[in-house]
Amino acid sequence: xxxxxxRAEHLTxxxxxxQVFHEGKVLKNDAVVLYVIPNNLQHSxxxxxxxxxxxxxxxxxxxxxxxxxxxxxxxxxxxxxHVDIIAIPRQVFSSDINxxxxxxxxxxxxxQINRKFSYTTEKVLAPAGFTHPNK
Numbered sequence: 001x002x003x004x005x006x007r008a009e010h011l012t013x014x015x016x017x018x019q020v021f022h023e024g025k026v027l028k029n030d031a032v033v034l035y036v037i038p039n040n041l042q043h044s045x046x047x048x049x050x051x052x053x054x055x056x057x058x059x060x061x062x063x064x065x066x067x068x069x070x071x072x073x074x075x076x077x078x079x080x081x082h083v084d085i086i087a088i089p090r091q092v093f094s095s096d097i098n099x100x101x102x103x104x105x106x107x108x109x110x111x112q113i114n115r116k117f118s119y120t121t122e123k124v125l126a127p128a129g130f131t132h133p134n135k
Contacts (some may be wrong), residue, residue: 005073011047011084020047020086027112028090031105032068035086036113044079046072047086055092064093071103078110081117 011017024035039045048068050061068087093102 003073003077005046005069005076009043009045009076011045011086016045016084017047017049017086020084024084024086025116027109027116029105029109031090031102032109033088033090034109034113035088036083036117038117039082039084041082044076044082045084046076047084049086049088051088055089060092060094064089067093067097067099067102068106070099071106074103075107075110078107078114080114083113083117085113 011020020035020037024037027034027036046069048065050064052061055061055064068089072085072087087106091097
């Protein structure tokens with residue numbers, strides 16, 4: 001398992017962002033909002049949207065992006081499904097918020113993604129009172 005965050009794992013194109021925003025499911029907690037949509041690739045991809053209005057100046061926006069990227073890089077192995085994710089911070093990641101806080105919040109959401117997007121085939125149960133004709 002590689003902990004690198006390669007270029008192929010980045011959402012880069014405007015149309016990819018638009019597709020995730022329009023068709024994606026929303027998962028959120030008090031630190032991060034995620035828009036998630038399944039993809040047909042062999043890996044998951046991450047895009048970041050950090051607004052000046054909500055987060056503040058360039059230093060704060062860059063810190064938020066660094067923390068989210070690093071938290072994703074360290075926890076992408078938790079994902080068992082291949083999805084496109086857009087992460088939006090809900091609060092200012094000030095100097096008192098450390099990586100472990102962001103990592104725990106993001107990890108919780110990644111586990112929710114697994115639950116929501118795993119396509120497990122479950123056995124179909126027979127209706128109540130049904131008996132097999134050969135028995």
